[in-house]
Structure formats: C-alpha cells, structure tokens
Amino acid sequence: MGQHAVARPSRRGPRRSLEAAIVLLLATASLVLGVASQETSTPSGPAGGATAAPAPAPVAVDPAAFPPGGCVWLAPTGAGPAATVALDAGHGGPDPGSEGTADGAVRREKDLTLAVARAAAERLRARGTTVVLTRSTDDLGTPLARGAVQDGALTTDASQLDLLGRVRCANLARADALVSVHFNSFADPEVGGTETLYEPERTFARENRALAQSLQTAIRARLTAGGHTPLDRGIADDSSGAESGGGHLVLLGPRIPGYIDEPSAMPGALVEPLFLTHPDDLAAVAEPGGTDALGEAVATGVTEFLDGAQRR
Numbered sequence: 001m002g003q004h005a006v007a008r009p010s011r012r013g014p015r016r017s018l019e020a021a022i023v024l025l026l027a028t029a030s031l032v033l034g035v036a037s038q039e040t041s042t043p044s045g046p047a048g049g050a051t052a053a054p055a056p057a058p059v060a061v062d063p064a065a066f067p068p069g070g071c072v073w074l075a076p077t078g079a080g081p082a083a084t085v086a087l088d089a090g091h092g093g094p095d096p097g098s099e100g101t102a103d104g105a106v107r108r109e110k111d112l113t114l115a116v117a118r119a120a121a122e123r124l125r126a127r128g129t130t131v132v133l134t135r136s137t138d139d140l141g142t143p144l145a146r147g148a149v150q151d152g153a154l155t156t157d158a159s160q161l162d163l164l165g166r167v168r169c170a171n172l173a174r175a176d177a178l179v180s181v182h183f184n185s186f187a188d189p190e191v192g193g194t195e196t197l198y199e200p201e202r203t204f205a206r207e208n209r210a211l212a213q214s215l216q217t218a219i220r221a222r223l224t225a226g227g228h229t230p231l232d233r234g235i236a237d238d239s240s241g242a243e244s245g246g247g248h249l250v251l252l253g254p255r256i257p258g259y260i261d262e263p264s265a266m267p268g269a270l271v272e273p274l275f276l277t278h279p280d281d282l283a284a285v286a287e288p289g290g291t292d293a294l295g296e297a298v299a300t301g302v303t304e305f306l307d308g309a310q311r312r
C-alpha cells in the first residue's frame with residue numbers, strides 16, 4: 001500500500017544518495033518539460049507521443065500559492081469535449097516514495113509517477129482535455145516550510161501540507177476529475193498486482209467508484225496487451241489499506257476539521273498500477289515504453305469515465 005499517501009503515514013522510506021538523485025531527476029524533468037531549459041535541443045521526452053507541433057507552455061494556476069513548476073495548466077493540443085483533469089504525480093523532491101531495483105538500476109516511485117502523469121497529460125491534451133499537473137518537475141508542487149525536511153526526509157507534517165496543496169491545486173483548477181498516480185510496495189517481493197483506490201462514502205462516491213473502475217480496467221487491459229500478467233487486486237476503499245490506519249487518503253477523503261479542512265471537490269481515484277518491490281511488476285514499468293504505456297492507460301481510463309459521465 002502507499003503509506004506515503006495515506007492520512008496517517010506510519011513510516012518513511014530510507015534516504016539514499018538523495019542529492020545525486022535530485023540533481024539527476026531535475027535534469028530529467030527539465031528535458032521532459034522544456035520548462036527549466038527551453039534552450040535544450042531535445043524536444044521529445046519520455047512522454048513518447050509523436051509531438052510535431054510545439055505544445056503550449058505550462059501556465060501557473062496560482063503563482064502566488066505554488067512554487068515554479070507546481071500546479072500548472074497544460075492547454076489542450078487537439079480538439080475534443082471540453083474537460084479539465086488534474087493529474088497528481090505522487091511524491092517528489094525530498095520524498096522519493098518507494099523504490100525497486102531493475103537491471104541494477106534503482107527506480108524511484110517519484111520519478112515513475114511523474115513520467116506516467118506526463119505521458120497521460122500528453123494524450124489527454126491531444127483529445128482536447130485541459131490538464132492540471134500538481135507538480136511538473138521533480139520538486140514538490142507546494143512550498144516547503146522551514147524544517148520540512150529533517151534527516152533528509154520530509155516530515156509527517158510537511159507531507160500532510162504537501163498533500164493538502166495538491167488538493168487545493170485540483171480545486172483551484174476546477175478539475176472534473178482527479179487522478180493520483182502512485183506505485184505500490186511491500187516487504188514480501190512475491191506480493192504484486194494492480195490496484196486502484198477510491199473513497200466510497202462521499203456525496204459523489206458513485207462517480208469515484210466509476211472512475212476507479214474505469215482506470216483499473218484500462219490499466220489492466222494495457223498491461224495485458226503488453227504481455228504482462230500482474231495480479232488483478234481490483235478497486236478498493238481508500239481506507240482499506242493496512243498502513244492507512246483506517247483513515248481516508250488526504251487526496252480523496254472528506255472534510256475532517258483541523259486535518260482536511262479543504263477536501264477535494266471532484267471525483268477522484270488513486271492508481272497503484274504495479275508493485276516496485278515485485279520483480280515482474282517492476283519490469284513492466286521499467287522496460288522501454290513502460291511509463292508511457294501506463295500513461296496511455298490512465299488517459300484512456302479517465303476519458304472513458306468522463307465520456308460516461310456526459311451520457312449520464
């Protein structure tokens with residue numbers, strides 16, 4: 001389960017070679033985005049879409065409230081039904097999330113979630129959808145207060161503020177749907193599979209469930225088409241995870257005074273497509289085109305949900 005994204009984080013992952021990783025990932029993010037290094041001569045990134053025309057540059061939703069690269073609009077690049085989708089790449093900056101090792105290389109959750117979110121964004125934009133990214137670089141999308149990082153790790157309080165900032169971003173953008181991208185991990189490397197979490201009690205719980213099912217189905221279909229056979233763990237109540245302590249995910253949960261003062265205002269789901277601690281699962285995302293395929297699946301899942309919502 002994603003202990004990182006839950007209401008009551010119970011533990012934090014170890015920190016290794018963090019500074020080197022940040023430098024590398026910042027460089028990667030700059031290439032992918034073309035934000036921090038627009039003079040860079042490499043126009044195509046791992047998002048992988050054959051992008052001929054230059055895409056419109058990201059626009060800050062509220063530059064006073066978010067640091068550069070945090071909470072940005074990405075305008076549509078193609079025609080289609082008007083909709084806005086908030087894509088939340090889990091973790092970032094001093095919070096790497098979980099990790100796994102494939103072919104001798106460490107794969108960090110925060111890197112993979114950003115790649116998946118960006119790939120999903122490009123496909124959604126091509127379908128006429130406006131995308132909001134809660135973070136578009138390696139950095140967290142919300143400002144970090146003094147003391148937010150202690151012993152190289154994001155404190156629990158800072159993590160909570162970060163999650164609330166992601167919710168505020170989606171709300172400010174008036175997104176029609178919120179999709180948070182994470183990857184799972186577990187101590188036992190034999191535990192793996194695809195899971196999507198949703199909140200089952202809010203006033204729009206039916207939509208939450210429909211979105212989660214649509215995402216789960218699309219991700220399963222895309223992985224199967226790619227020759228992968230992860231276990232289907234299905235969709236699940238966002239408080240069902242052992243490490244959530246029975247609480248709701250901050251991103252999806254209802255108002256809890258003093259804790260979640262501003263809950264997310266739109267249907268949402270949190271995808272955990274694979275376990276980074278399961279060798280076959282990790283191989284599916286670490287292979288060339290792995291994050292792109294998952295991004296495509298996320299785009300398909302949320303599009304089918306929005307199409308269904310229009311018909312209802």
Ligand SMILES: [Zn+2]
Binds near residue numbers: 002109
């Ligand atoms: Zn996570």
